[in-house]
Structures are given as structure tokens and as C-alpha cells.
Amino acid sequence: MRPILLFVFTMIVLLSAPGMNTVQARQKNIILATTTSTQDSGLLDVLLPIFEKKTGYFVKTIAVGSGQAMAMGQKGEADVLLVHSPEAEKKFIAEGYGINRRLVMHNDYIIVGPSGDPVKIKAVKFTLEAFKKIASEKGLFVSRGDNSGTHSKEREIWKAAGISPEGEKWYQQTGLGMGQTLNITAEKKGYTLADRGTYLALKKNLGLDILVEGDAILLNIYHVIEVNPAKWPKANTAGVKAFTDFMVSKETQAIIKTFGVEKFGSPLFFPDAGKKEEKLGK
Amino acid sequence: MMSDSTTILEARNIRVERGGTVLLNIPSLSIEEGEILALIGPNGAGKTTFLQTLSYLLKPFRGEIFFGGEKVETHVSVLEYRRKLAMVFQYPLLFDTTVFNNVASGLRIRGMKKKEIDDRVMENLKRFGIPHLSHRSAKTLSGGEAQRASLARAFAIQPEILLLDEPFASLDPPTRDSLIEDLERILSQTRTTAIFATHDRLEALNLSDRVAVMNNGMIQQIGSPEEVMNHPIDEFVASFVGVETILTGKVIRKHGGTFVASISGKEIEAVGEVYLDETVILCIRPENVTLSTQPRPEATSARNVFVGRILKIAPLGPYQKVHLDCGFPLVAYVTRHSVEELSLIEGNEVGASFKATGITVIRK
Amino acid sequence: MDLIFEGIKKAFWLLVTFDPEVFRITFLSLQVSGTATLVSLLIGVSTGTAIALSQFPGKRFMVSLVNTGMGLPPVVVGLFVTIFLWRNGPLGFLGILYTPTAMILAQAVIATPIVMGITLAAIQQLPKKLRLQILALGATRLQMVWILMKEAKLPLLAAVMAGFGGVISEVGASIMVGGNIKGYSRVLTTATVMETSRGNFEIAIALGIILLLLAFSINFIITQIQQRERTR
Numbered sequence: 057m058r059p060i061l062l063f064v065f066t067m068i069v070l071l072s073a074p075g076m077n078t079v080q081a082r083q084k085n086i087i088l089a090t091t092t093s094t095q096d097s098g099l100l101d102v103l104l105p106i107f108e109k110k111t112g113y114f115v116k117t118i119a120v121g122s123g124q125a126m127a128m129g130q131k132g133e134a135d136v137l138l139v140h141s142p143e144a145e146k147k148f149i150a151e152g153y154g155i156n157r158r159l160v161m162h163n164d165y166i167i168v169g170p171s172g173d174p175v176k177i178k179a180v181k182f183t184l185e186a187f188k189k190i191a192s193e194k195g196l197f198v199s200r201g202d203n204s205g206t207h208s209k210e211r212e213i214w215k216a217a218g219i220s221p222e223g224e225k226w227y228q229q230t231g232l233g234m235g236q237t238l239n240i241t242a243e244k245k246g247y248t249l250a251d252r253g254t255y256l257a258l259k260k261n262l263g264l265d266i267l268v269e270g271d272a273i274l275l276n277i278y279h280v281i282e283v284n285p286a287k288w289p290k291a292n293t294a295g296v297k298a299f300t301d302f303m304v305s306k307e308t309q310a311i312i313k314t315f316g317v318e319k320f321g322s323p324l325f326f327p328d329a330g331k332k333e334e335k336l337g338k
Numbered sequence: 339m340m341s342d343s344t345t346i347l348e349a350r351n352i353r354v355e356r357g358g359t360v361l362l363n364i365p366s367l368s369i370e371e372g373e374i375l376a377l378i379g380p381n382g383a384g385k386t387t388f389l390q391t392l393s394y395l396l397k398p399f400r401g402e403i404f405f406g407g408e409k410v411e412t413h414v415s416v417l418e419y420r421r422k423l424a425m426v427f428q429y430p431l432l433f434d435t436t437v438f439n440n441v442a443s444g445l446r447i448r449g450m451k452k453k454e455i456d457d458r459v460m461e462n463l464k465r466f467g468i469p470h471l472s473h474r475s476a477k478t479l480s481g482g483e484a485q486r487a488s489l490a491r492a493f494a495i496q497p498e499i500l501l502l503d504e505p506f507a508s509l510d511p512p513t514r515d516s517l518i519e520d521l522e523r524i525l526s527q528t529r530t531t532a533i534f535a536t537h538d539r540l541e542a543l544n545l546s547d548r549v550a551v552m553n554n555g556m557i558q559q560i561g562s563p564e565e566v567m568n569h570p571i572d573e574f575v576a577s578f579v580g581v582e583t584i585l586t587g588k589v590i591r592k593h594g595g596t597f598v599a600s601i602s603g604k605e606i607e608a609v610g611e612v613y614l615d616e617t618v619i620l621c622i623r624p625e626n627v628t629l630s631t632q633p634r635p636e637a638t639s640a641r642n643v644f645v646g647r648i649l650k651i652a653p654l655g656p657y658q659k660v661h662l663d664c665g666f667p668l669v670a671y672v673t674r675h676s677v678e679e680l681s682l683i684e685g686n687e688v689g690a691s692f693k694a695t696g697i698t699v700i701r702k
Numbered sequence: 703m704d705l706i707f708e709g710i711k712k713a714f715w716l717l718v719t720f721d722p723e724v725f726r727i728t729f730l731s732l733q734v735s736g737t738a739t740l741v742s743l744l745i746g747v748s749t750g751t752a753i754a755l756s757q758f759p760g761k762r763f764m765v766s767l768v769n770t771g772m773g774l775p776p777v778v779v780g781l782f783v784t785i786f787l788w789r790n791g792p793l794g795f796l797g798i799l800y801t802p803t804a805m806i807l808a809q810a811v812i813a814t815p816i817v818m819g820i821t822l823a824a825i826q827q828l829p830k831k832l833r834l835q836i837l838a839l840g841a842t843r844l845q846m847v848w849i850l851m852k853e854a855k856l857p858l859l860a861a862v863m864a865g866f867g868g869v870i871s872e873v874g875a876s877i878m879v880g881g882n883i884k885g886y887s888r889v890l891t892t893a894t895v896m897e898t899s900r901g902n903f904e905i906a907i908a909l910g911i912i913l914l915l916l917a918f919s920i921n922f923i924i925t926q927i928q929q930r931e932r933t934r
Contacts (some may be wrong), residue, residue, distance in 0.1 A: 087800065088923050096900045101884060116800045118881045119896075133788050133799075235899030258901030261705075395834045417842060425838035427831055443849070444839040485735055496808065 071169045073106070086295040087115035087116045089125035089134035091205050094235040094278070097324050099315055106311075107125045107302045113138040113295045121233075123203025129153055129281070134156045134289030136316040138303070140251075142333070143212065154281040160303050161312050161325040161334055162277045165209055167268035168238070168255060168292055169195075169247040177247070183271040194226040196246035200208070200237050201229025205276070210249045213273060238262055251276050253324035256316065275336055304329035345407070346371040346531055347392070348497055352401035354387055354555070362387045362399070362555040369499070369531060376542035379537040379552035379578065385535035387555070389501045392533070393423050421448065424497035428504040430484035432476035437468065438489050440476050444495040460491040465524055482513035489521065493528070500525075502534035506541065518544060539579055543567070551575045569698055576698065577620040582659075582669035583622040591616055596694055604665045607641040610699035619700040626696035627670035629660065630689045631680050643691040644668070648684050651677065658682075662690055709907020710918075716908050723885075728912055732887040734880075735870040736848045738809030739817075742865050745810070746817025753818075753845055755833070756823035768822060769814025778874030783808040785880065800881035805889070808875040813865035814905050820864060824857035825850055855875065863921050870917055890916070 094100050095117060104115050118125075118134065122141035126135040130153050138160065139145060148154050167177065167186055175195035177186040190197050199209040199221075214221055221227040228246070230237045234254040241248040242262040255266070268274075280303045285293045302308055309327035316324035328336060339458055347369040354362035362384045377385045390396035394404065394416045403410045403419075410419045411673030424444070432440045441459045450458075463469040466486040480485060483504060492500060506522075522545055522600045525532055536542055542549050543563045546579035550560040551574075560564055561577045572577035573584055587614045588641060597612050598605050599620060608620055638696065653659070657671040668690055672682070682688060712807045716724045755766060786792050787799040787807075798804045827848060851858065873891035880887035882896055890913040897906040 090713070092899065098900070104884070114886075116881055116886070118800060118883075131788065132790055233899050235901055239901075261901055261903060287790075290794075338731045375875070390834065393838055395837055417840070420837065421840035423838065427835060429829075429831070430830050431829065431835040433849065434855075446839045447839055447845055501838075653717070 059111050065070045084112065084259060084295070084297055085116060086136060087118060087128075087134045088136050088138060088291050089118050089120060089128045090138040091122045091125065091140055091278075092119045092235070093140070093206075094138055095249045096233065097257055097316070099253075099299045099325065100249060101313070102311060102315060103303075103308060106308075107296070107299065110237050111298050113292075113297075113298060115265070115299065119233075121200070121202045121204030121207065123205075123208070125151075129283045132283065132290060135283055135291045136216070136299055137283065138278060139281065140276055140278045141208045142206055142277055142279070145281060148281065152282055153287065155284050156282045156300060157279050158281075158300060158304055159198050159279050159328050159331060160274055160278045161309075161327050161329075161332055163252045163275040164269065165206065165249050165276050166252055166255060167247060167274075168241070168250050168264040169260075169267045170211060170242075170245040171263065171265050172245075173265070173267060174245075175247075178265075178267045179270075180244045181268065183268055183273050185212055186268045187213055187217045187219065190226075190247055191217075191221060191224075191302035194224075196244055197221065197227050198237060198241040198244060198246045199227065199246045200234065200248075204234075206234060206251055209274075209276065213249070216273065238264065256320045256322070256324060259293045259320075274282070306327070339569050344371045345369070346405070348404040348407075349392065350402045350404070352388075352391055352399060354391055354396065354399045354404075360555055362391060364388065364401070364557060365558065367550070367560075369533065371531055372505055372529045373548060374525060374532045374534070374546045376549045377533065377538065377552055378539055378542045378549060379558075380537060383552040384555035385537075385552055386503050389503050389533065389535055393425055393501055393547065394420055407427060421495075422498040422661050423501060423504065424492035424499075425501040426485075426492045426505045428507050430479075430481075430488035431478075432479070432484055432487055432491075435475070436472070436475055437463070437479070438472045440463075440487055441491045441494050444491055456532075456660070458494050458496075459490075464495045465493065466490045466520060479510055479692060482517060485509060485517060485663070486520075489517075493524065493530075493629060496528075497674070498531060500530050500532040500534075502532060504535055504537070507536070507538075521545070523648070551578055553578075565698065570621060570700070572700055573619055573621075576619075576700065580623065581621040582624040583620075583667065585620045585622070585666055587618060587620060589616045589618060601666045604644065606697070607694040608697040608699050609694050610701075612699070612701060616701065621698040621700065622668065622692055623698075624669045624671040624694065626690045627690055628641035629670055629672055629676070629680060629682070630691070641694045643689065644688055646690045648686050648688055651682060651684060666692060705903050706907060707905045710911060712904040713908035713911040716905075717912065720851075724909070724912065727888050727890055727893050727909070728883065728916065730802065731891070731913070731916065734805045734889060735809060735866060735878075736814055738806045738869050739862065739866040741806065741810040741811075742813035742817045742869075743862065746861070746865070747812045747821050747851070750818040750821030751825050751851065754822045755847070755850075765822060768815055768819050772819040772831075774812055774815055775874070776812055776872045776876075777874035777878070779808055779811050780878035783811060783875065783879050800883060802880065802887050804879040805876050805887060807831060808879045809872060811868035812872060812875060813869045816868050817861045819866045820857060820861035821854070822872060824854035825862070830855055831842065855929055856931060859924055859931075863924050864919060867917060879886075898930060 060307060079139050094270050119310055122139040125137050125139050126144060129137050149157055175193040175262060177188055177189050180186045180189055180214060187266050197337050199210055209235055230240050234250060235258055238255065242264050282296045282300055285291045309329050312325050312327040313323060345368045349364055349367045352362060352364040377388060379385055385553055387396060390672060391399050405414055405419050408414050410416060430687045433443060438459055441462055442455050445455045445458055445659065460469060463472055466489055470487050471483060476487065503506060506517060509517065510542055517543065546563060548560060549563050549566045551558045551566060553574050559571045567576065567579050570579055570581060576584055585601045587599035589597050591598040592612065592614060596607055596609050598607050599618055606620060612618055644664040646664035646668060650663040651658055651660050658674055659676050660670045662668045662670065787804055788794050790889045833846060836849050841849065871891065873895055877892045877895065878887055880892065882888050882892040890909050894906050897909060
């Protein structure tokens, strides 16, 4: 029996170790539901420690698709959202689930595909035409299919192009995050719509090229939204206010501006605090 | 019922039923202090059920058990009572640890001090001749060694009553004999009261002061070994204690203490108080039958003399078992030597005789 | 292949330099899965023993339920634990969603049926008369259970290994209820998933290797104990 007692003893020692103070003061926690791209790009790893040090709040980042992030906000399971799905966001605000939607930054989407570019969309240059060409020549298109911001942007483009790709053989949905979807696209030598930040972060192992970029419709805009405290009294109102203020502050915006330059040679995001959404990309 | 002050255990109106079947029905049984009682009977007779009921291992049951005159459950708690008993099963059921720890287990359960445990364990290992096995793993013991360890474990707690459930049944004969010898010695040395179940009547005769023959959950007969062997009260007991010839007949004549019964036209004289025309059962033990080559051995004192044809001769331990047809079936035991001397051959005729006093009479 | 080699190099480097982030993640993995295993042992062993030793109508059904539970998909557990722990869920008042405590809870839910099932089988496989023998030696019911557990210690150690192995390598539930929060609820498995999707394959492989090493060393220790018990 001694070995089992030893095991129990070891576990008790382990458990009494510091770092397990899970019962953090409730009002010190903020649940941030955000898209995978902000976490996968590493931006939040830079910003959050600054915020936490400055304010003493603790941010719990739950990285999911924009769609799920808003679903969490709708149920009051998150305090604040950092998302990039403008159409859905507007609906979210209109239905009273969120308030104080503020523009934080943007980057852009790109259409990527194998270097060989089998259906030759690189020559087309315009997004809608490229999508139409992929559809008509049945080039393999890999979709996120997860209600994320990227996915809703992609659907928006298909709709604008007048195509409904669902159920087509050349159209495949992964249901996964951007990083994994890019990996799958690379393996299958297909096309996909990606945000530039994630693409740049993964580029070296992918073997996928940017084929279409710079089109106005490809703009990827990030907003911060406070979950309506009137609906969910459990939300951490003061913390949320501090966080949204932090995201649009001068200091933060300056960090966003230079984030990624060192590693990728170009910034991953462009700070936009205080600008008008309609004016972006023009 | 005995109201002797030395009664240690008394069972009253014990009844165990499962699914409408009566497994055990013991109206009354008393055990004297220091006595060794053998429960014998075929498999399924209820011996194990009785032992487990007596030790409160088998529940529920109806009835009452008194230990030293105090009613268990009412005046003595079941645990308290159980701690006065020890039980040894057919299989040693040792724990997966050393022999020492096994023998110590009952003492540790009782929270005894280490020093006392050490002494008590060594004492009992020596008693059973296995002190050299003390540090061996129980898994590595032979069957005999394991059963010795199991017995040492039982004796270590110095039980007031020891219950043994066919403790030798799974041992080979030489191992069994030496263990029985040791157990007999230790039981008498320690004057431990014991109840042990067996289906081997020789084992019972060897060890016990009293024998209880069980069948169908009931005690058919209880008494000293001689009493049960020589005066079985019914056919079942008779056949179980080793009576090979059991004959049913009618009393046709009687004078004084003897009578003559007719069995398939043959007349057999026996001793007993019976009525005329009464149906009786005559039990003849095979060792009481004498064979001789003279077809008419007038010179014998036996009243019952017959000529029989040898049907079969089969070896049985040191004896030969001879089946005869004397107009009724008869079985005799003879030595190997006699078989040669009398040149007994299957199919031949031979004279068979037995005394009237050697017949056990059972009245219907 | 290069990638795997790079990963092994990286793992080695992270280990020898005591990279604080990796160290914290590894330690948290151990803490969370260790506690979950401990909780599952307390519940699983006692309940498993109780089921094995008692007779009641529907026992067979109960046993097959436990055996099914041994293969409980972690994501399903993660989903239900999340729903229960939502602020507005039935256990929302606890306020433990996205904490290591929630991960312990989810992992304990995963490991408990595993431990329970193995315990049940281990106790049931002991000879029935052994129980009678223990009681006949004068044991109380509690003493009997304790002795039976000692008799079943080898399979019970296997239960520890299976339970711990099941949860330390589990990712679905941990990411759902823990949220993979940096420096707080990030464990080896969730970090591996994240680094993979970030394209940091070397680190992902390195974390995977550390996880393997961890699982291996724990199982190695327990196996050592088990073998020693066996040969004694």
C-alpha cells in the first residue's frame, strides 16, 4: 500500500503548490471572446500583458470564430468581443446584445492557392471574378465553414458573385480555424480565403501563394464590442470599459501599427481607432 | 435440550430459504465446550450453509444463535461474536502477501500490538511446522503449505470455536493425512471447540467426538461416531456411513429378542423389538459378512448362512469388495489374501454368513 | 522529417534551458491531470468497489453504464461541463468556467468511469469466498473493503495509469472548459493544438514530445511499483 500512499502524498504536494489560486476575485476577470486570428497571430500575447499590468484586470481569452464569439456574447458568457464580422456585428447590436461597438483595426483578406494556380485566377485580379472562375472551372475551394468572420466574408463574396457553392464537389468545408484550414488547403492544393495575418504567420510551411489581394471587398475589419450589461448583470462592466478604452488608446494603436514588422517584414494589422468604417480601404 | 453449563454454542430454529426452497432447517443444536463435531453428508446436504449461518456470513436466516448463553445480535453484537470464531475454507484463500502477514491478518484486524502479533504468529507457524515459510509469498506455496498457513491464521486468533469447511477436500491423500494428524494433535492441545464439515466419513471418525449426518438441509442423526456407524436411524444415514447392504423385508416370526424376516423368500434372523408382519429394513455392514469355501458351513455360530454366486470383485483400498447374489444382494469386504486363499472367482459359488447381532434394524 | 528533427532539437532546448513558459505549461498539465486523477480515484475506487460488492436490481445495467462511460468522448464531456458551468448555466454561480478548476472537473468526469470500471472488474474478479474469509477473520465491513482493495492493488494501479493517461493526453474538454488561456489554463495538449494552428510546428512537436515524456515517466514509475509488487 505504501506506493499508493506515496502517490497521494506527491499529489498533495503538487496541488498545494502556488499558481492554483483559481478562485480569483470575480470582478477582476474579463472574458474576452475573440476570433482565432487575433490569438494565432500573437497580437493578444503582446497586448494583454500590458493591459493586465496597467489595470490589474485578468483577461481570459477564449479564441473561437467570430460567430461563436457573438453566440457567447448573446448568452452572456463573455464580457467583451473582439471580432471581424461586420454584418453579423450590426445585427448583434441591433438586437440589443451589444453596445459601444468601436473600430479597432483592420487588415485584409487574400485569396491564396497553390503556386501552379491551376484555374488561373491570378490574372483575374478582382475577387468576384476570381470566385466565379473557381466555380466555373471547378477549382478546389476550401472553406472555413465555421461561422467565423472569415467564413462570413467568404459567404458575402459568393453571394455577391451570385453563386451558391454549398454541396458542390469542388467546395469543401473544414469547420476548423484559419491555421488548420490553410494547412489543409496546402495539402490539397486548393484555394481559400484567408486573413493576411494568419497567412503570413504560417507562410513558410505552406507553399501557398497570394493570388488575389487589395480589392475593396477583401477588407477585414476588427471591432471591439461590449456585451450589453443591461441584459447580463454578471458582466464585468468596469473591466470591459477599461479594456475597450485600452484597445482604442493611442499607445495600443501604436503597438498594433508595428506588430509583426520585425518578424514578417510588414505589419499584420493597421490601427483604425477613431476612423469611420466606411472610409476604410479607400 | 442440554442445559449444561459447558454449552458454548446453541442454535435454535435455524431456517434458511432461498427462492422458496428450504436450504437449511435445524430445529436445535448445542455444542459443548471443547467438543469436536463433524458434519457429514453428501454435497448439497447443507453443511456449508450451516457453517456460514452459524458464523453469520450467510444472511438472511431465521432462528437464534446463543453464544455462551447470550443471544447473538441481542446481547452480543455480530462482530463481537464473529471475532470469537475462526473459519477455514476448502481453499486456503490466502492474501497476496507473505505467509507471516497472512497469519497476522486476523490479529491486525483486531488491532493487536506488533510485539504480541509477532509472538502469536511465530507460535502458530511453528505449531503447523511452517516457520521457514514465514517470508515466502503466499502465491508460491503448495496446496498443503497454503492450507497449513490458512489453519495457522485461524488458530492465531485463538478462536473459541473453529469452523472448518471441508478443509482437506482439495489436498492429495499423503498431504491430507499428515495435516489431519497435526490438526488432531493441535485441536486436543489447545482444547479448541470445532465444527467441521466433510463428506469423508473416515475423516469424521478420526477427528470427531460427535457426528451429525446431514441431508437436504436437515440433521438426520447426531451422536457419537459408534452410535451413528452402528445404529443408523434410517436408510440414508446407513448408506452414508458405509452400510453396503440394505434390505427391506417383513417380520414373519418372532421369539424372545430375536425375529426372522423374509426377504425375497429367504429368511434372515435379526435382533430387535418388532411386531409381526411389520416391514423392517435390515442393514448389514460389509465387514460383518464372512465368506468361506464350504457351501454349507454348519460349524459357524452365525445364524444367517447362505450360498451366493459371486457377481463382481472390485478392489477397495486394502480390501476387495465382493458382490454376491444370495437370492438378495449382499456385499462383503475381504482381504486380498483371502481372495487368493478362498480362490474367489466371479461366477463361482461361495458360502456367506453374518451374525444376527451384526444387523442394524430400522423400523419403518 | 526535417520538421520532426527540428522539433526534437527544440524540445531538448526548451527542456535544458528551463523555458519558463514551457515549464509552467508542463507543471499545470501535471497539476490539473494529477488532481483530476486523484479525484477520480477517490470517487471511482469507492463507487466501483461499492457497486462490485453490493447486490441490487439493475446492477448489470449499472455495470454496462460504467463500462460505456469508460469510453466517454472528451469533447462531449467538455460540451456538457461547459454548458453546466456557463454563468447562466445551472452551476454558473461557481464562476469556474475557463479556470484550471473547470479543467480538473471535466478531466475528473472523463477519468472517473475509467477508474470505476477497472476497479469494478478488479474487485469482482476476486474469489467470492475471499470476502467471507475476511469477514470470518473478524473484519468490520470497512476493514473488509480495505483488504479487498489491497488484494486488487495491481489492477488498481492499472486504473491509476489508465485514468491519468486518459486525461493528460486529452485536449477536447480541456480547451472547451479551460479556454487555453495563456499563463493560466494552457496545458501541454491545448498549447500543442494552438501552436499547430499558428504554424509553429517545431514548438508543437516539442510540446508533444514533452507530453510523451511526461506520460511515459509517470507510467514508468507506476509500472515499476507494479512489477515490484508482482515479483515480491
